[in-house]
Amino acid sequence: MKIKETPLKDCYIIEPTIIEDERGYFFEKFNERKFEELTGMNGHFVQDNISKSSYGVIRGVHLQQGEHAQAKLVSCLEGKVWDVAVDMREDSPTFGKWFGIELTAENKVQLYVPRGFGHGFSVLSETAIFSYKCDNFYHKESERGILYNDPDLNIDWKIDPSDAMLSEKDKKLSSFIIK
Template structure:
């Protein structure tokens, strides 16, 4: 397992070591002990989630507030997604900055997103199955988020605007300037 720092503080790309032969492949998807040794971050997760979406679906930018904040370890099991993390920790040197990475079945990369970040992804392939591990349980009363097309953040989702499909909830999220995190 290789840990790659992103431009955002405490946000890491995890690249597995893949063992491949004529039978197929094997890799260790996550190792809590190795992760903690390499990053100094807690890698204990309590909830796994899976979503399936079609091309153009954009989910985000979501977060959990307060004591219900969640760190996430995300990956794409099938298809391709553009994954986006936004640092919303006001005391962070990278506050208000975002990072994106393409996650796919082929590259088998994962992104570790610490607590205090907003997160979202857009489906770039015909369909995608997206997995994320969370270090805290979901709490509906602690939901928050940032509008996907916020002008202050100016995230490049790598999709034509006319192809983007949003949930009703994601259409009315707050702007970054009006945040209530």
């Protein structure tokens, strides 16, 4: 497992070491001890979530705040997504910046999204199955979000805006205001 820094503070790309032979492949998807040793971040997860979506679906930008904030380790199990993390920690040197990466079933890359970050993804393949490992339990009252097409963030979702499919809840999210 290789861990690479992103341009955002405390947000990491995790690339597996894949062992292949005529039978198929094997890789260690996550190792809490290695992760903590290489990043200094807590890697203990308590909840796993899976979503399946069609091409053009945008899920996000979501986060939980306060004592219910969540760090996430995300990956694409089937298909291809454009995954986006937004640093929403006001005291961070990368506050208001976003980072995007293509996660696919083929590349097996994961993204670690720390607490205090917004997160979302768009589906680039016909369908995609997406995995989220969370270090805190979901708490509806602590959930917040930013409108996917916020002009201050100017996120490139890698799909034509006319193809974007959002939940009713995501259509009503507020804008991100950089102070």
